Amino acid sequence: MTDDRTQARAEYPLPEEERVGSDDFQEQAEAILLESDIREGEAEANVRGADPPVERRTSEEAAE
Numbered sequence: 001m002t003d004d005r006t007q008a009r010a011e012y013p014l015p016e017e018e019r020v021g022s023d024d025f026q027e028q029a030e031a032i033l034l035e036s037d038i039r040e041g042e043a044e045a046n047v048r049g050a051d052p053p054v055e056r057r058t059s060e061e062a063a064e
Contacts, residue, residue, distance in 0.1 A: 006030050 009029035013022070022028045 005033055009033060 005027070006029045009032065013025055013028075016044075017028070025046040
């Protein structure tokens with residue numbers, strides 16, 4: 001899984017990740033993004049199957 005997101009994530013780790021360090025920032029970035037994609041997919045599946053349906057709004061829309 002090497003794409004632009006992975007490359008950018010590996011090149012610019014979060015400050016706390018830099019402090020701790022990593023043997024392989026590329027591998028770490030791949031693992032983080034894979035887990036994120038899985039959670040995002042699960043969240044989307046939960047939204048689609050919700051009863052009642054979940055309303056999706058941006059923070060700006062919610063403030064109106």
